[in-house]
Amino acid sequence: MTEAEALHKFGFLLGAFEYGAPPHGGIAFGFDRLCSxxxxxxxxxxxxxxxxxxSGRDVMLDAPGTIDQHQLDELHIQLNKE
Amino acid sequence: xxxxxTCGALxxxxxxxxVTLAGWxxxxxxxxxxxxxxxxxxxxxxxxxxxxxxxxQLTDQPLGREYVLQATGKVTERSxxxxxxxxxxxxxxxxxxxxxxxxxxxxxxxxxxTDGGDDIRMKYRFLDLRRNAVKKNLELxxxxxxxxxxxxxxxxxxxxxxxxxxxxxxxxxxxxxVPSRMNAGQFYALxxxxxxxxxxxxxxxxxxxxxxxxxxxxxxxxxxxxxEFTQIDCEMAFVEQEDIxxxxxxxxxxxxxxxxxxxxxxxxxxxxxxxxxxxxxxxxPDIRFNMKLANxxxxxxxxxxxxxxxxxxxxxxxxxxxxxxxxxxxxxxxxAAGCSEYTRKQIDELTEWIKRPQIGMQGMVYxxxxxxxxxKSSVDKFFGEESLQKIAAATGAQAGDLVLVLAGKEExxxxxxxxxxxxxxxxxxxxxxxxxxxxxxxxxPLFEYAEEENRWVARHHPFTAPKPDHIAVMIDNDPExxxxxxxxxxxxxxIKANAYDMVLKVDPxxxxxxxxxxxxxxxxx
Numbered sequence: 001m002t003e004a005e006a007l008h009k010f011g012f013l014l015g016a017f018e019y020g021a022p023p024h025g026g027i028a029f030g031f032d033r034l035c036s037x038x039x040x041x042x043x044x045x046x047x048x049x050x051x052x053x054x055s056g057r058d059v060m061l062d063a064p065g066t067i068d069q070h071q072l073d074e075l076h077i078q079l080n081k082e
Numbered sequence: 083x084x085x086x087x088t089c090g091a092l093x094x095x096x097x098x099x100x101v102t103l104a105g106w107x108x109x110x111x112x113x114x115x116x117x118x119x120x121x122x123x124x125x126x127x128x129x130x131x132x133x134x135x136x137x138x139q140l141t142d143q144p145l146g147r148e149y150v151l152q153a154t155g156k157v158t159e160r161s162x163x164x165x166x167x168x169x170x171x172x173x174x175x176x177x178x179x180x181x182x183x184x185x186x187x188x189x190x191x192x193x194x195x196t197d198g199g200d201d202i203r204m205k206y207r208f209l210d211l212r213r214n215a216v217k218k219n220l221e222l223x224x225x226x227x228x229x230x231x232x233x234x235x236x237x238x239x240x241x242x243x244x245x246x247x248x249x250x251x252x253x254x255x256x257x258x259x260v261p262s263r264m265n266a267g268q269f270y271a272l273x274x275x276x277x278x279x280x281x282x283x284x285x286x287x288x289x290x291x292x293x294x295x296x297x298x299x300x301x302x303x304x305x306x307x308x309x310e311f312t313q314i315d316c317e318m319a320f321v322e323q324e325d326i327x328x329x330x331x332x333x334x335x336x337x338x339x340x341x342x343x344x345x346x347x348x349x350x351x352x353x354x355x356x357x358x359x360x361x362x363x364x365x366x367p368d369i370r371f372n373m374k375l376a377n378x379x380x381x382x383x384x385x386x387x388x389x390x391x392x393x394x395x396x397x398x399x400x401x402x403x404x405x406x407x408x409x410x411x412x413x414x415x416x417x418a419a420g421c422s423e424y425t426r427k428q429i430d431e432l433t434e435w436i437k438r439p440q441i442g443m444q445g446m447v448y449x450x451x452x453x454x455x456x457x458k459s460s461v462d463k464f465f466g467e468e469s470l471q472k473i474a475a476a477t478g479a480q481a482g483d484l485v486l487v488l489a490g491k492e493e494x495x496x497x498x499x500x501x502x503x504x505x506x507x508x509x510x511x512x513x514x515x516x517x518x519x520x521x522x523x524x525x526x527p528l529f530e531y532a533e534e535e536n537r538w539v540a541r542h543h544p545f546t547a548p549k550p551d552h553i554a555v556m557i558d559n560d561p562e563x564x565x566x567x568x569x570x571x572x573x574x575x576x577i578k579a580n581a582y583d584m585v586l587k588v589d590p591x592x593x594x595x596x597x598x599x600x601x602x603x604x605x606x607x
Contacts, residue, residue, distance in 0.1 A: 013278050016285045024284040025326050025580070026317030028275060029334075031294060032308065035223045038341055040515055043306055047219045050207055056309045059204045076266040 084152060084182075090126025092157055094171050101174060102154040103128055104182065106212065107145055108192065118173075121151060122192075124217065129164075129173040130155070136176065148185035148192065148209075154178050222341065227294060229340035230314050233333050239290040239316065244279035246272055246296070256300035258309070272298035280317040289319035323580055327352075327522055334520060334584070344518065352522040355578070360385055363414065363500030365526070366585040370519050371512035373503050376476040378413040381492050383571045396472045404464035406445075410489035414499040415447075417477040418506045421484035422450045436488070436502060443498045449474050449485040492570065521585040525549065528579035529561070531569050537561050538574040552577045 032044040045051040052058050072079065085104040092101065105123035112118075117132040117140060130153050132140065145151065155176035164170030189205075190198025192212045203210040210216055231241070250257045250271035257271035273279075275297045283291045293315045301307060318326060331350045338344040351369065358365050361374050378397035382389060392398050400408045407413055424432075429448055436443045449459040449470050457470040465473070474485045486506070488499050507513050529538035538561040559573045569575070 013281060016282055019285060021281075021285045022287075022289065022319040023321070024281065024289075024317060024319040025321055025323065026280060026315070027326060027330050027584075028316070029314040029330075029584075031226070031312040031314050034314075034337070035219070035226050037518075038226060038337070039219055039222050041219070044308065044311070045306065046216070047223050048308065049211065049220060051204075052308055052310070053201075053204055054303055054305060056303050059201070060207050074263050075261040076263075077261055 088125035089121050089123040089128040090168060092128060092169050092172050092174070094159065096157045097159055097172060099157050100154065101157055102152065103130075103174060104150070104152045106185075106192075107147055107149045107151055109147070110145055119145065119151070119153075121153065122212075126169055127167055128169045129160070130176050130179075131158075131173050132176045132179070136179070139179070143181055145181070146185060146187065148188050149181055150183040150185070152180045152182050225341045226337055229337045230294065230333065232340075233336045234290075234292045234316070237290065237329065239292040240288055241293055242283060242288060242291055244273070244276040244283075244293065244295070248273050258298045258300050274299050275313060276315050280315060284317055284319045287319075290316075291318075292316045323524075323582070327582065330584070331520060331522070338518065342518075346518070346520070350520040350522055350584075352524055354525045355523055355527065356385065356387075356525065358523050359496065360388065363496040363503065365523055366583065367500075367521070367523075368504060368507065368513060369521050369585075370514065370517050371507045371510075373416050373418070373507060373512075374478070375499055375503065376415045376478075378415065378473070378476065378487075379407070379410060379489075380412045380414075381570065383575070384492055386576070395476070396469060402464060404461055406447075406489050410491075410495070412492040412495040413487060413489045414495055415473065415477050415485055415487035416499065416503055416506075417451075417474070417479035417483040417485050418510065419480070419483050420510075421506075422452055422482050424448075424450070424484055432486070432502075435505065436498060441498050441501055442494065443488055443490060446502075447487040447489070449479075449487070451479045451481050451483045451485065453481050455481060523583040523585060525578040526581040526583065527575070528552070528556075528577045528581070529574045531563075531575075533566075536563050536566050536569075538563070538572070549578045549580060 032047055035047040036042070036044045039047060041047070050058065050060070057063065083102070086102045087096075089103055089105045103121055103123075105121040105128075108120040108122040108127060110117065110119050115134040115137060117136075119130040119132065120127050121130050153174065153176045155174040155178075157172050158175050160171060160173050188209055189202050190196050190209070192209060194213065194215050196203070196210075196213060198206075198210070211220070234241075247260060247270040250259055250269060255274055257274065260270040260272065262268045262270060276293060276295055280291055280293075295313055295315050296310050297313050298310050300309060303309070316330065318329065321329075327350075335346045338346045353361070353367075353369075355365055358367050360377060361367070362369075363375055377385070377388065377391060378395045380388070380392065382392060396402075397407055397413050402408055433446050435441070436446050447460050449457055449461075451457060451474050457467055457474065459465065459470050462470075473487070474483075477483075477485050479485050486502060488495050488502065490498075504513075532539045555573050555577055561574055563569045563572050
């Protein structure tokens with residue numbers, strides 16, 4: 001990452017570090033995976049109440065789905081129709 | 083009041099009490115004039131007995147599976163007890179019942195061994211959630227959640243919510259974006275993790291923060307990945323790496339205790355990233371079984387500290403006469419205990435396994451360390467008994483073991499050796515489901531090679547601290563790579579970070595999909 005890119009993407013954080021940042025560190029645990037291991041299962045899906053399938057779809061809600069033209073207009077979005 | 087008890091509450095001591103239960107009709111069984119109903123709720127199943135006097139109501143208002151029923155009656159001792167369920171000693175002799183709601187015929191049976199396939203159960207997930215097996219999983223999830231919260235709360239951590247509508251920072255995985263109606267042409271992104279916010283909270287002085295939080299990554303989906311998933315996200319200020327390791331291995335141990343009643347008192351082992359790659363070919367190794375790798379040959383720049391091994395190795399010369407070994411960048415082997423009697427067929431099958439596209443090796447060399455002390459190999463033409471003995475000895479092989487050797491490009495060969503090791507561990511039953519072992523992997527590389535850009539990029543995120551004595555290497559060199567084929571020789575390849583991973587493995591199955599990873603980082607500020 002160039003310095004300009006870094007400033008653009010993380011400028012607020014770099015800026016914040018100018019105001020007395022303490023030494024710090026952390027961790028993030030994969031909660032779904034932790035549960036599946038403790039539960040003796042190979043699938044994290046089994047431990048999520050409403051999971052997506054392997055194509056990233058929620059087949060119960062049928063999401064993702066299309067939205068109305070009206071919504072698109074409000075959002076200033078034009079679809080690339082191919 | 084809809085019920086006096088739940089469907090899991092009644093026992094022998096409740097006999098003769100008049101009770102009212104409410105729940106779903108699991109099964110209906112008719113025996114002559116008598117009807118038995120299994121009534122189910124979140125807490126269990128209770129058997130209802132409907133006598134002859136209720137038959138006319140049953141005819142007028144027929145019941146069906148998953149009907150919502152309220153029933154009042156007297157608790158009685160069963161003549162035919164069921165030791166499988168907690169309420170199995172009693173039943174309720176119903177005096178009156180009300181159908182609270184009917185149900186359409188469910189598309190699959192709501193039982194432990196349901197007849198519903200994956201797809202239909204996903205589509206009717208709200209029905210699948212009624213099943214005991216799924217309910218147990220959600221209960222376990224809540225137990226883990228509660229245990230983590232209790233521990234972190236006791237340690238003075240504060241749960242602070244961070245926003246979901248944030249700014250897109252195209253780095254790492256792809257962001258999910260959300261268009262802004264109020265700001266034409268502009269977008270929010272959903273967080274891939276609360277990384278920047280938790281660091282800002284440190285600057286703000288909240289020196290122990292946690293959150294059990296949804297994260298979003300628009301990745302190409304591999305098996306068992308979810309575009310939205312949950313992290314236990316933590317950050318601490320005024321700490322050294324050691325403080326963090328201790329705090330969070332204690333967290334996992336507490337969860338073991340609360341959720342699994344496992345007293346994990348052993349020290350959590352630690353291994354450096356480099357040593358993990360050297361010994362297991364994997365930065366999240368399964369250390370529940372031994373089967374360590376023997377590194378016969380490897381590019382010196384990938385493991386500069388292992389120079390000694392290279393000079394002592396019988397296969398490193400490049401002049402063994404066996405072209406596959408002589409042309410290989412890397413040669414790795416290990417011993418599969420007690421497999422020297424493998425048949426031709428079994429070995430051919432393993433060879434096919436290693437040639438699968440997911441592994442992609444050209445082949446495999448084997449050495450059988452026969453019980454009578456002789457050696458038989460697939461390379462007898464090139465290596466005499468004495469050489470075979472030396473090659474086998476490097477793996478620690480005993481008589482009766484089978485030594486498997488892979489050769490090729492460094493990264494591919496190392497990965498394949500790791501996968502073959504895991505596969506053999508599985509086949510030999512060494513990866514036991516109920517054995518848990520924690521491991522810290524320390525000193526991760528700070529950078530990874532971005533093939534498309536042909537340069538080094540931050541492996542985790544750009545605010546990770548390098549190891550103090552690697553800072554100079556970083557400053558003195560450019561991350562740009564001149565010769566793509568030799569990127570591993572670039573000085574950035576060796577820069578290590580104050581980054582660590584905790585690994586907890588249990589009965590993994592398919593290719594690289596099932597690892598439990600917890601990224602932990604010391605940030606450089």
